[in-house]
Amino acid sequence: MVTAFVNGQYLPLAEARVSPMDRGFLFGDGAYEVIPVYSRRPFRVDEHITRLASTLAAMRLNNPHTAQAWKAIIGEIVARNPWEDQSVYLQVTRGADSKRNHAFPGPEVQPTVFLMSEPLVTPGAEQLARGVAAVSAADIRWLRCDLKTVSMLANCLLRQHAIDNGCAETVLFRDSFLTEGAASSIFVCKDGVLLVPPKSHLMLPGITYDVVLELARSRGMRHEVREVLEAEVRSADELWMTSSTKEVLPITTLDGRPVGSGEPGPMGRQMYAWYQDFKLTVMRNG
Numbered sequence: 472m473v474t475a476f477v478n479g480q481y482l483p484l485a486e487a488r489v490s491p492m493d494r495g496f497l498f499g500d501g502a503y504e505v506i507p508v509y510s511r512r513p514f515r516v517d518e519h520i521t522r523l524a525s526t527l528a529a530m531r532l533n534n535p536h537t538a539q540a541w542k543a544i545i546g547e548i549v550a551r552n553p554w555e556d557q558s559v560y561l562q563v564t565r566g567a568d569s570k571r572n573h574a575f576p577g578p579e580v581q582p583t584v585f586l587m588s589e590p591l592v593t594p595g596a597e598q599l600a601r602g603v604a605a606v607s608a609a610d611i612r613w614l615r616c617d618l619k620t621v622s623m624l625a626n627c628l629l630r631q632h633a634i635d636n637g638c639a640e641t642v643l644f645r646d647s648f649l650t651e652g653a654a655s656s657i658f659v660c661k662d663g664v665l666l667v668p669p670k671s672h673l674m675l676p677g678i679t680y681d682v683v684l685e686l687a688r689s690r691g692m693r694h695e696v697r698e699v700l701e702a703e704v705r706s707a708d709e710l711w712m713t714s715s716t717k718e719v720l721p722i723t724t725l726d727g728r729p730v731g732s733g734e735p736g737p738m739g740r741q742m743y744a745w746y747q748d749f750k751l752t753v754m755r756n757g
């Protein structure tokens with residue numbers, strides 16, 4: 472049985488209810504986070520809570536909980552669910568008004584807070600050894616991709632485009648520049664240098680993106696944070712997708728053509744090893 476949290480109450484997920492008038496349902500008017508949990512320790516939880524706060528502030532939605540209260544709720548969800556490694560999903564919407572109106576409701580309407588957890592499924596040995604296939608597409612999303620909102624239709628269409636083509640991810644280009652993946656950040660390796668676009672309103676500030684760059688910096692992998700041309704992606708030696716659930720996963724074909732040698736490369740293997748090592752350190756030392 473999965474335990475969920477809805478507006479102050481812990482209950483079985485199957486019994487969790489929100490109103491069909493909820494603005495998350497009617498308008499996609501909400502924020503979310505996905506937090507990986509290893510050995511019952513939430514990974515980078517402060518950073519996830521900070522990013523949630525930024526999304527809520529940009530949405531002009533009052534944060535219903537302090538960072539400390541969020542941590543307590545997340546901790547409780549982790550404790551009440553059966554798995555050692557979990558993926559905690561957290562969502563805040565602008566709540567349920569009595570009528571449908573695009574404009575914000577009055578202060579009497581409270582935000583809806585929902586959390587649940589799922590077993591964390593990270594890429595298996597086979598996927599890591601072979602890498603995954605990706606397709607590319609034009610980035611058709613809006614100009615606030617830095618916000619982690621539940622208005623996700625474009626992301627869903629773009630991820631489904633990958634699935635329809637037997638692929639794991641869609642790599643997005645806007646005006647011939649790399650932005651990110653449908654649900655991941657994308658890193659490029661070329662001539663021994665790791666390349667990634669700088670954070671902007673065109674991409675999500677990934678928590679894993681930050682960890683990867685910190686590891687590149689601290690362990691001495693050459694890297695450049697700068698705009699990356701579509702042509703550079705197409706002539707890359709290695710491509711990786713990164714996210715809280717995929718960690719660091721090599722992309723070995725793009726639009727049916729091999730990336731570099733067509734096999735996972737040495738820089739990706741190195742970063743994967745550093746990432747696992749960092750995770751273990753965090754789990755041991757908090």
Ligand code: PDD
Nearest residue numbers: 505653654655656675677678679714715
């Ligand atoms: N998605 N870019 C997009 C569009 C994403 O949806 C995600 C994560 C990322 C990577 O962010 P992070 O490293 O913080 O997980 C980048 C989550 C996992 C999801 O929607 O399930």
